[in-house]
Amino acid sequence: xxxxxxxxxxxxxxxxxxxxxxxDLSAMVSLFDxxxxxxxxxxxxxxxxxxxxxxxxxIDRTRAEGQRLHLAITTDGRKPLGEVLLNLSRGTMGYAVxxxxxxxxxxxxxxQLLTDYAHQVLELPRVLLEIEDDNVPSIAVARALGxxxxxxxxxxxxxxxxxxxxxxxxHYAP
Numbered sequence: 001x002x003x004x005x006x007x008x009x010x011x012x013x014x015x016x017x018x019x020x021x022x023x024d025l026s027a028m029v030s031l032f033d034x035x036x037x038x039x040x041x042x043x044x045x046x047x048x049x050x051x052x053x054x055x056x057x058x059i060d061r062t063r064a065e066g067q068r069l070h071l072a073i074t075t076d077g078r079k080p081l082g083e084v085l086l087n088l089s090r091g092t093m094g095y096a097v098x099x100x101x102x103x104x105x106x107x108x109x110x111x112q113l114l115t116d117y118a119h120q121v122l123e124l125p126r127v128l129l130e131i132e133d134d135n136v137p138s139i140a141v142a143r144a145l146g147x148x149x150x151x152x153x154x155x156x157x158x159x160x161x162x163x164x165x166x167x168x169x170x171h172y173a174p
C-alpha cells in the first residue's frame with residue numbers, strides 16, 4: 001500500500017513520531033553529528049547544516065516518490081530526539097537516537113510503532129532490520145521487538161573506508 005498523501009504522525013508508547021520539517025535542521029545537526037552515528041549509518045560526517053539540508057531534501061524527495069518514510073522521534077511532538085525510518089522498496093527499517101537521549105528505550109518504542117504501522121497500515125508482510133554483528137544495542141532492540149535472524153547471506157558493505165557485514169533480522173505480520 002502506498003504512503004498516505006497527508007503527513008504521517010504516529011502516537012503511542014509515550015512518543016510522537018512525526019515527519020521532519022525545515023525547522024528541524026539544527027536539531028538534525030546536534031543529533032547526527034556524532035562519531036557513532038557516522039560509524040553506523042550512511043550519513044555524511046561531519047554532519048553540518050549543509051548536510052542536514054541535503055538530507056532533508058532526500059527525505060522529501062523519497063517521501064514524494066513513495067519510497068521512504070523518515071520520522072523524527074519526539075516525546076512532545078516538537079523536539080527531535082532521534083529518527084526512525086522505513087524504506088518501502090526493501091521493507092527495511094532503521095533508527096538512530098542522539099547520544100544525549102539514549103537509555104530511555106526510544107529506539108525500541110519508536111521501532112515498535114513503525115513496525116505496527118508498516119504491517120497494519122502499509123500492509124507490509126515483513127519488516128527487516130539490517131544489523132552488524134557487534135551492534136549489541138540494535139540486536140537487543142531487534143530481539144525485544146520479536147525480530148529474528150534470517151538465513152539470508154549477510155550483505156557485504158564497503159562504506160566510509162571500512163568493510164562490514166549487515167545481517168538481516170525479520171519481523172512478520174501477525
